[in-house]
Amino acid sequence: MLSPRMCEDSQRLSRAAGSLDWKVVRWADWRVPEGLPETDLVLYAAPLFAERVSQLLPIDFPEPDDRWLTKLDASLLNRKVEATTLAEARQIRERSFFKPASFKTFRAGVYESGAELPEEDKADGDNPVLVSEVVVWESEFRFFMLDGKALTGSVYFRFGESAEGNGEWPCGEEEFAQARETAERAYADCSEGLPAGVVIDTGYIQGSGWSVIEANPAWGSGLYGSEAVSVLKVLEKTAVSR
Template identity: 40%
Template sequence: MTTDRLLLLAPRINDTGLQLLTAARRRGMRAQTATAWRLPEELREVRPAHLYGGPLFADAVGRGLGIAALEPAEDWLVRLPRELTRRTVELTTLAEARRLRRPAFLKPPADKLFPARIYPDGTGLPGPDALDDDTLVQISDIVAFRREYRLFVLDGAVHTASRYLVDGQLNVAPLAEDPYRAEVHAFAAQVLAACAGTLPSAVVVDVGLLDGDGAGGGPGAWCVVEANMAWASGGYGCDPDRVLDVVLRAAGPLADLAPADEPFCRALATVVG
């Protein structure tokens, strides 16, 4: 990759953003943090460009920078076979989810429009005055994870990985230092083989080990937690240089977009003013 490239990061920079700034500058890239949630005037003609930040930042600056931002399909987890999810996962509208009368894990499938957590029922979801009735909601059976891992995936293979949770508590370590590293790699290979063609070429996939209390999980069962946009995901204990490889592909020039990734392009907003 040539070094005459821009990496623009969202104003609310996190630890991963700081690591990516350093890694990008080591490569000779022009890497900087935006000072506001809009495209800086002096960068409007800078090409080629990449970004790192949440969906709001991508919508604010992505089109102006000529970026193709890759994201998994909203129903990707729903379409996985149960042997990979170990739980029932549904996708419905917010209007329907508000009628739910049982505990479930509820979340927006992509953008963080409301908190992702266990709800006692659907009555605690945002009302129609806050979010449209046709807003999508993912409903999952409640399961308990013993351990959770983040995988940065490039071209269908794990490029770098990290543990991030143990027994529900933040517990970060590079996968190479984790006692379950062989099992994680084996399950990741199984998942990525089963999902060939259903994910963008650069993406984040989270996997976890169930503690045996979840619905249908069984003791020691591995399962997929979710998939996310690499350009909006924390790196935890992953190798920052390898995270950068995935981020640059996941949010890079539209002119570099491979045909296989076209279905995974986020519909970026047109910013007026």
């Protein structure tokens, strides 16, 4: 199942699904399409659309636990990371990286202090937020994980800028292997709170080494240079029937 929103990633997955003889259904709007199969449903869509699908169909699309990152061993983080609420984050006076842990209530990024975050009338103070020490990421990678193994992945940023060049996402074999190993170590270190199919992002922190960036739901994550058929294998494990 694909949302009405056309994007390059959904088109790539549509073609890959066709190569596997899967039936591809792109919703025309936010209503259940006629003739939609009742079983073996796989979704790729943004969070708001996934939430709508869960309201209309007896299916849930689990997300990683809000506090998963804070449960990892310090050697996998190499920076201070704290789970809090938006209300508490507003009181932080240090320059930090702020990211909404689940719903995208504000734009993730570096803020001079929590006072720059959205005020109460614009975002609920109970919303979970991750606050981390500001670091320099030399590289950032994305891996689509199935039961702890990275089936496919790709570099996507270098020093905060897109790593794409002429439609390719180049990186060395050794660099890719180290990034992948970090993702698999993270899953092995703490699989609690992670769906069987999930995305784990890793990267290299300047002066500190390979580290985990975050975990995200595979059904809503960008592919970058990941191999589409392998992504579909992960997406098969991201829906839970009620």
